[in-house]
Amino acid sequence: MMPPLLEISQLAVTLPGGGALAEILDDVTLKVPAGCITGVVGESGCGKSTLLRAILGILPRHAQTPRGGIFFEGHDILPDRAAGVRGRIGFVPQDPYLSLNPLFRAGDQILEIMRRHAKGSRAEHKARLVELFRAVQLPDPEAALRKYPHEFSGGQRQRLLIAAALSCEPRLVVADEPTTALDVTTQREILGLLRELTRARGLSMLFVTHDFGVLASLCDDVAVLYAGRVAETGPTRAVLDAPAHPYTRMLLACHPDRAADLAGIPGAVPPATAQPSGCRFHPRCPLARESCAREVPVLQPIPGGRAVACPFHAEALPELALV
Numbered sequence: 001m002m003p004p005l006l007e008i009s010q011l012a013v014t015l016p017g018g019g020a021l022a023e024i025l026d027d028v029t030l031k032v033p034a035g036c037i038t039g040v041v042g043e044s045g046c047g048k049s050t051l052l053r054a055i056l057g058i059l060p061r062h063a064q065t066p067r068g069g070i071f072f073e074g075h076d077i078l079p080d081r082a083a084g085v086r087g088r089i090g091f092v093p094q095d096p097y098l099s100l101n102p103l104f105r106a107g108d109q110i111l112e113i114m115r116r117h118a119k120g121s122r123a124e125h126k127a128r129l130v131e132l133f134r135a136v137q138l139p140d141p142e143a144a145l146r147k148y149p150h151e152f153s154g155g156q157r158q159r160l161l162i163a164a165a166l167s168c169e170p171r172l173v174v175a176d177e178p179t180t181a182l183d184v185t186t187q188r189e190i191l192g193l194l195r196e197l198t199r200a201r202g203l204s205m206l207f208v209t210h211d212f213g214v215l216a217s218l219c220d221d222v223a224v225l226y227a228g229r230v231a232e233t234g235p236t237r238a239v240l241d242a243p244a245h246p247y248t249r250m251l252l253a254c255h256p257d258r259a260a261d262l263a264g265i266p267g268a269v270p271p272a273t274a275q276p277s278g279c280r281f282h283p284r285c286p287l288a289r290e291s292c293a294r295e296v297p298v299l300q301p302i303p304g305g306r307a308v309a310c311p312f313h314a315e316a317l318p319e320l321a322l323v
């Protein structure tokens with residue numbers, strides 16, 4: 001079997017924050033197999049963006065040395081804060097409005113990335129960028145090279161950023177909710193484009209979202225994150241059809257597309273400076289018992305290539321309260 005392109009192993013990230021230590025990620029283990037799109041889903045504040053920052057080697061300077069490993073193409077990139085992978089991992093950010101400098105031509109900004117991280121001359125870079133602009137379906141790719149960011153629509157700017165992420169010919173792309181700031185129609189087009197580009201170019205992708213609809217339409221596998229820990233992993237279809245962890249089950253019950261009556265998860269994601277003991281979900285979990293406040297659940301394999309971090313996952317949940 002081919003080794004995964006990206007393998008995150010027992011990753012822990014801690015930051016000083018507000019006079020206390022913020023335990024943002026703990027024991028995070030997940031894989032992105034070659035040629036696959038792996039989704040990371042969870043509520044706001046679960047640590048999704050921090051996970052991407054750790055992979056890209058752009059954690060804040062004051063972060064304590066992260067523990068665990070981030071293996072990319074078989075090498076642990078965590079010790080050198082990913083300095084060696086710049087250009088080999090592409091990044092699609094969340095907000096196309098904030099991610100381009102309005103004072104410089106968009107094409108020049110991407111060419112600068114290529115100058116730093118890609119092989120070839122400026123003329124070769126320009127030719128490749130025009131080809132990429134065509135691949136991301138920007139109108140008039142030659143003219144697009146000379147335009148400033150304000151001359152593109154929001155959807156076109158996201159296409160520019162996808163082109164930027166692919167400009168150094170990476171094998172892996174990490175994307176941080178790249179469709180959140182877009183209207184529904186543009187969102188659908190961008191998701192279709194990402195799916196097509198990853199398949200056509202044999203790329204792998206780690207895709208962060210809080211939207212199960214986006215997850216279902218794009219991702220082969222999923223890791224559900226709660227309060228900085230992995231609650232469950234598995235093939236997306238299987239997890240969405242029969243979620244195992246109480247958190248995933250309750251999160252899906254909250255999704256407007258999936259529930260006739262909207263239920264809510266009581267409470268909120270804990271601040272990273274005050275993580276609950278034992279299972280971090282136990283204060284919100286209807287299945288919790290005394291042992292859940294003491295024992296940290298580990299991810300245990302369950303049938304179908306899945307894993308779940310809850311020893312009581314087979315129990316039925318009580319009816320959820322409507323919001």
Ligand SMILES: Nc1ncnc2c1ncn2[C@@H]1O[C@H](COP(=O)(O)OP(=O)(O)OP(=O)(O)O)[C@@H](O)[C@H]1O
Nearest residue numbers: 015017022024043044045046047048049050271272
């Ligand atoms: N630089 C920092 N210093 C201290 N705490 C931080 C820092 N960055 C993030 N956090 C905390 O880490 C936790 C996870 O934040 P993160 O942005 O990774 O979550 P997220 O799941 O991406 O959220 P969202 O979906 O809202 O973007 C939050 O509790 C946040 O307040």
